[in-house]
Amino acid sequence: MGIFTSNTKKMLQEFYKKSEHNLHDIEKEIDEFLVDLQSEYEENSYVVNEFNELVDDLREKLPPADAKRLMDFTNRLLRVRRCARKGVEALRELSRDQHKITRETLRDYEDYLQFR
Numbered sequence: 480m481g482i483f484t485s486n487t488k489k490m491l492q493e494f495y496k497k498s499e500h501n502l503h504d505i506e507k508e509i510d511e512f513l514v515d516l517q518s519e520y521e522e523n524s525y526v527v528n529e530f531n532e533l534v535d536d537l538r539e540k541l542p543p544a545d546a547k548r549l550m551d552f553t554n555r556l557l558r559v560r561r562c563a564r565k566g567v568e569a570l571r572e573l574s575r576d577q578h579k580i581t582r583e584t585l586r587d588y589e590d591y592l593q594f595r
Contacts, residue, residue: 488592491588491591491592492592495585495588495589495592498584498585498588499585499588502577502580502581502584502585503581505577505581506574506577506578506581509570509573509574509577510574512570513567513570513571513574516566516567516570517567517571520563520564520566520567524560527556527557527560530553530556531553534549534550534553537549538550
């Protein structure tokens with residue numbers, strides 16, 4: 480005699496299929512966001528270097544107070560760049576974790592229901 484009635488097992492199998500569909504949808508969405516974020520970051524990563532070159536050229540021509548303001552702005556811009564890089568890395572990690580969780584969850588269903 481099995482633990483599940485046929486109706487209960489059927490319900491669990493439907494839940495498995497629905498979960499599988501939802502997990503893959505979430506993976507796909509995260510992966511799309513990651514690709515978009517990475518491409519945007521890569522497209523704009525050169526801007527900071529160009530800005531630093533411009534700052535180096537302008538710094539000598541500006542009065543000390545304005546040069547200091549420009550350097551402060553440059554430092555804030557570098558923090559924005561680090562923040563963007565951390566965002567890309569965080570989304571990459573989230574994507575990796577979601578793939579892992581999806582595999583583990585589906586494997587647990589398969590082991591539990593023994594129907595694949």
